[in-house]
Structures are given as C-alpha cells and as structure tokens.
Amino acid sequence: MGENGQKQDIVTLTIDGREVTVPKGTTILQAAEAVGNRIPHYCYHPGLSAPAQCRLCLVEVEGAPKLAPSCITDVQDGQVVHTESASAKGMRQGVLEFYLANHPLDCPICDQSGECKLQDYVFEEGRKHGRSREPKRVFGRDDFGGDVLFYGDRCVMCTRCVRFMDEMAQDPRLTVVERGNRSIIDTFFEEGVEGAPYAGNIVDICPVGALVSKDFLHKARAWDLDHTPSVCPNCSQGCNIDLQTRDNLVQRLKPRPNLDVNQYWMCDYGRHRYEWMNRGDRIEAPLQRGAGGHEATDWPGVLEPIFTRMADGAAPVRALASPFASNEALAALVYLVQGLGGGEIVFRSPRADEEIPLPGFPKLTRRRDLVPNRRGAELLGLSRVGEEDGTGGLEELKDHSGTLIVLGDDLTDLESDFGAHASLYLYLGSHFPPAAAEADVVMPITTHAEEEGTFTNYEGRVQRFWPALQGPGAARPAWLPLSLLAAHLNGTTPPSGADEAFVRAGELAPEFQGLTYESIGTRGALVNEPVTLPGGKLRS
C-alpha cells in the first residue's frame, strides 16, 4: 500500500454514512474494518488470498448493478457503500440460511462453540427457524492426521484450510472434492496433514468447528478460557501467542497476530509444548539446608542468612543461568554477580538440527535455538557452553569452590554431588532436581507463564509476556530475590516491579537502553544496536 501522501494514492469513500480515507488498493472490507465496521466473512483471511466464494461479505455499492463482494472489491473515490441496507442484510440472511441447510447444529458437542463465526453471524442476523424440510447430508468425521480432526458436516466450504496449505505451507495436502452440496474438503493421501509442521494453523483459521484439534478435543469450552497475551517460549523466534488457561492450567496455545514476527501463524512444535507449564511437582517454599536436609522456610528466612554470608568476604563467583529466564531475571543475576566481585555467567541451550521455515512467510521459522531468550542472555554478557542438546559444559562449575549460583537450569545431566565444593551454592528453580541436593539455599521461582517479563528473540526484538497462571505457594519471579540480594550488596534500592527491573537491564546492556514496557507494548520493539542475523545480514 502506498503511503507517500500523494493525492492520487488516497481514496475517500463513504461506508454506512461515514467518510473513510484509506490508501488506494484497499478493499472495502478492510476499509470498513479500519473504522470498526466488521463485515461478516468466511473465506477472506488477511493472511491468505481471497477467492470471494463464501458470498457473505456482499455489500451494496451505489451505482453498481448488483451486490459486490467487499473482500475483493477495491475502494474507489467517492464510492458510497451500504453494509446495513435491506438488500445487503437480506442477502446475508439468505446466505446464512443456505449454510444452515446442511449444518448439523451440534453446537452442544462442538469444540468451536462459543468462538464459531457461524454461531455468531446466525445469532446476529440469521433467521430464527430454518425452513428446509429436506434431510441433511451426512459425512461424519475424518481423521486428517497429525493433530487435526475433520467434521465434514460442520464445514462451510470457505477453503481457508486448502489455501493455507497451498499458499503458506506450500505443501498442498488438502483439496475440495465433489460438487454442489456434496462438495467436501479431503486429503490427497491417507496420511493427510501428518508431519506437516504448520498444519495446526488450519484449525485456528477454520471459522467453524469443521477442523478441530485432537489435543483440545472436549477439553474446555471456549467461554471458560482465560486469555493472556504471551510469547511462545519454545524457540527463539518468539511467536506472539495467546495463552489460554482454565483452572490455573494452560489448555492450549494459539497464535496472536503480529505482522513483524509470526503474522497469524505459529508452528506445531511450539503449539504442542505447553505441558511443562502445568507440571505439578513444584518447589513451593524457599528451602534452607540444615543438618537433616532441606527445610521449608520463608523468604526472609533464606535471604537474611545469605546477606550475612555474602558480607563475609569475596569468594570467586560462577553462575549458570537458563535462557528460559526473562531479560529482567538475567539482568538481576548480572547485577548480583557484579556485586559479589564479578565472575563468569554461562548458560546452556539445546539446539535443533535444522530450522523449519513457513514457506509462505519465511521470516517465521522454527529456529534452531529451542529457547526463548538466547539473544537476551548474550546481550547481557552471558556466554553459551555445553553440547547441542543442552547438556555438559559444566566441568569448571562442578569443582568450583567459591560462590555458585544456578538460575533456572534443570541440571538434568548432573549428579547429586554437584556444587559440593562450593562455599555458597544458591539454586533458583521451579522444580527440585537431584543436583540441587547440595544447595545451601533453594529459592522457588515462577515460570514464564506465571510472571511478567520480556524475552529478546533471535533478531533482537524485545517482547513482553504477561502472567497467565497463579504461581505455586511462595514462588516469586526470579528477578525479585536476585534484585534484593544485589541491592543489599550494592547499597541500592531494589526495583519496584518488573518494568523497573527491565529499565535497569538497560543500564547493563546499551541495546536495551531507552526501551520501556510502555514503548514495547504488545507488539515488541527491536533493540538499539545492529545485530547479526543467522544468515550474516545486518539489520538496524
């Protein structure tokens, strides 16, 4: 769209009596959406081509011989559009009645119920009672492979799924077979969409309950779910997601549109890795190691002894962080290590063998780094150690005799004698691994689903996430105890919240300088300095 301000590129038209000014080339549907008038539609999706076949977005354009499909009709200067006129409304009502002629109306057992566009449109404008007396055609349900289940009777033939596989995944596996009212979506081969890495998106874009997720089948009703904007933590792409929760459990992840990062999509790898956020065996209270093992205490009970022990003298410090920690937590750790006299901070992160790009939008790629904040850790001066599977690399830490701090790393490959030589061993984690047995103090921290914070994705885009779940017991965001310890050492005041903790990260890394929670917003903001992309290109 041309936005150079030249007169011929700007079009002014009237939609339902309101004057709208939009760039040339905009469709009527998009122009109406810009002024908050949502024209009903099925086949149009902003990320896909528009075949104008659902016939639901027909609007009256003055001077045109018949109703025009607003999703493909470009705006023209002086155009007068009516979306609520008798003919447009009557047409929508008629089209909806045809949709319901073969629809099974099984809303009580349909997973889409509550977020179904057919339900919404019929409730708003449809007829109260159907007039069709013919028996409905019945297809039953079909397993499309992967996570996708197809209920043919509910389908409205918008072909969004077919077009997604053709245009975005560029792996045509679905098509329309048969004609007329027998037409139906089908797979070419028996395996269906099995193994297609982005196939989960066809469930998201299906406006009705024809394509549903097997993982979510009968799990929760759409209206029971709480929605929290978040960032996918499963690779360094940092797809914007909607964390959908119920009863303090994550039920499913859905992509949240962000044209700069993931458009409207996310990969199945990230989508299906949420169970770890629901893990139950959490550390619920700060633990202090005594003669008979760890004993639960409260936060002052663990922090005050550390204050005194840290004041004793400057032992050499080594720290291990997890790249699942937020920028705030990592910055607080850096401050603490600086306060203790400085030392090396390392992190371990697993790397996949290959990237999985989405061909229709190659910027969206399942990145090789399977952690959300590798970039943030590197900007804050942490260095990566260990193998490609996220293990090893801790030989120096194992035998370290000074102060040892572990933040969030599960230490799965280590034995229970880890840290036995350390004079002070602090473990901050959400779960208690065997390798924390020697820790003097274990502090319970929240996961990214339970706290507010930011991640920095592969290209240096800082993105915020919000708390979706209630953390267990006395678990706190990792930046909080770390900042308290650092503030005590450095003689400063600890940050009052995650937003201030992030601003303080800017004092450590110039890349974060000037960024605030407000300026990052829900869309994210790029860090200041040019960063090197995996392909070697520079981006400012």
Add this chain to the structure above:
Amino acid sequence: MAATVKVMRRPEAGKTSYLRATLKGMQLTFKHLIRPGTVTVQYPEEEPEISPRWRGTHVMETHADGRPKCVACGLCPTVCPANCIRLVGGEDDMGNRYPIVYEIDEFRCIFCGMCQEVCPVEAIHVGVHFENAEYTRERFVYDLDRLMEQDHPSTLLWDPSDPRSE
C-alpha cells in the same frame, strides 16, 4: 417534608374486656373440631402431594441402554448461579461426547432450575422430591451414577399447554 404520625388508640389496661375476642377465637377452634375432613397429613404413612413444578434434587435422564443423555456441553455449569456443578467432558469408545465427571453439590444448589432450562438435550432435571436426608455431608455431592439412579419424577418448569404463561 413533615412526617405524619398516626396515633394508635390502644385499649387501656383494666378498662377493656377480652371476653368477646376470646369467644370469637374459640368459636373457630370448635368449628374445626367438628368439621368433616382433617388438616393434619399423616406423614410418613401418607405422602403429601407436592406441586409438579416443585424444584427438588436433580435427576439425570438416561438413554434406553443406560448411558446418560448428557453430552457434556458445559452449559449447566456456565449458567449455574451457585456454581455447584462440576463437569469434565470426554469421548467414549463410540466417539460420543459424554461426561467423565458430573457432580452436583446439592448443598450449594439453590434449586433455581436453570440447569434444566438450559440443557439442550433434556438430560439434567430438577426433581419433584423433598426427602433428601443423609447421614454425612459428603453424600450430598451427587455424582453421575447417583443422579442417574434417582427415580423421582422431574419438574415441569412450565405448563406444556401454556409454555409462555399467557
């Protein structure tokens, strides 16, 4: 605005006879003593007749093969103002959606009957029944089996010949 005070005239003590009022009351008493027909219901030997629109403890309707009619759509826990219904949906081996867990806490229930009204498959009903005594509090959380075993008639929420009360 000035408040108006209504002055009540009370009979003065010692100056009023209560004889007339007493006789009037006794007249009614003796009338009932000799009137044919009794007022006392001989419960529990005799069951009192209660209204068909009485809303008592719940009944779950079943199919002929013994499965519950419930399809676990989740509307009754959604509409329930007392939040007394717990429902976990699932899929049985025939591919039908059904309730794995369906529990109603009858102590929490306020017997509004909205669960029956909202049910799209006419599965859950409030019942014409009032004898609910139990020995433990736990027994008042009715699970699915208990709800299906209830054999009392279900409530008529409206008159079938006049559903809109016209």
